[in-house]
Amino acid sequence: MRALLLRDLRLAVRAGGGFGLALAFFLIVAVLVPLGVGPGGTTLAVIAPGILWLGALLACLLSLDRILALDWEDGSLDLLATAPIPLEAVAATKALAHWLTTGLPLVLFAPVLGVLLNLAPAGLAWLALALLVGTPALSVIGTFGAALTVGIRRGGLLLSLIVLPLYVPTLVFGAAVVTRGAAGLTTATPLALLAAITALAAAILPFATAAAIRVNLR
């Protein structure tokens, strides 16, 4: 499993892996929104939590088809399926590698963009914490979506149609944590629910992902 994780990380970081792309996309969203909405401080501060979460969501979505598509094309997915570790563990490892290369950089980078978008200082730490708790769910759900559509040529749009509705609970609770944190309210409830969704997704979805990969490899 560790070898697989290191391999996926190495593939993602090296050229063509699109490691920085998600981050750059996140940055561009945060730059374009004030240009569209106007530089007014209060408006930006109000919509900042939602924009930042949406940006993280879309940045995550952009890199989803890379999780399995390349392995599918060059046949290494068949080898992984016959490897001594269960396919469920492969699915979980792939999701973890995706999170480490897209989710974690977003978490570290998000407070900077929060400042750019005039998010209240009290909200910055909550933003990072909410992303830290919530983005693993995005990677796990995304890996499931990628497994469903891996056999389809040009399945990118279909992937987003399938995955985005599954992101609804994470987005709702994640943005609620930041909004409440920025307003100085208590954030315990949405944070706990966000963590619950991440835990649930991480617990059940690798099995569904492995089932979908098996069907596609049949």
Add this chain to the structure above:
Amino acid sequence: MSLWEYANPARFMATSGAVLPWVSALAALALTAALVWGFFFTPDDFRQGATVKILFVHVPAAMMAINAWIMMLVASLVWLVRRHHVSALAAKAAAPVGATMTLVALTTGAIWGQPMWGTWWAWDPRLTSFLILLLFYLGYMALWAAVENPDTAADLTSVLCLVGSVFAVLSRYAVNFWNQGLHQGASLSLAPGERMDVAFRLPLYLAMAAFVLLFLALVLARTRTEIRARRLRALMARERAG
């Protein structure tokens, strides 16, 4: 004699062919009766006037929108566990019907909401979760359409249906948390104070029964079409081969 006998497509075709005209006729009859009763023989509401009568389309459609997904969930489970092709095709057949019911519920709600709430659309939890349900239907149907091998498509959509059900329920509670509602509570509450008057309740029950029959007739007809399309494809493949 058990339900599983209808896993045999020939058996299913024979029985559903015999049943379908009756179900269709009964659905048409019940629908006409319920709508005529609801539209012309119920009093106007003292506050909502005649707009209250959209209830007789809105509530049954909303009910069937959810029930269609539940039916797809059960059919998907049966396909995954017992590999009965009729079951997978029934789930495929139910999806567009369910999506249409969702759309009908949303549209009639908007038509009613314009004069009553003063807006076509509000980000109310119920409205929002129905919109999300519509997105789930669209994703499910798109996946069916995109995968070429029918067995692979049936497997993948079944897995998506199972996972989607979990997340649909999660989304329902998430949007409940997210915003306060404008929508009224349960239409069929049994609590005495909230209960609808019998003049509205009886035609509503009839309309709901009519929508169940309508759904049954549509799904049966669509499943039969799917089975015939599958047979046609097999025949053509055989012709090409031989």
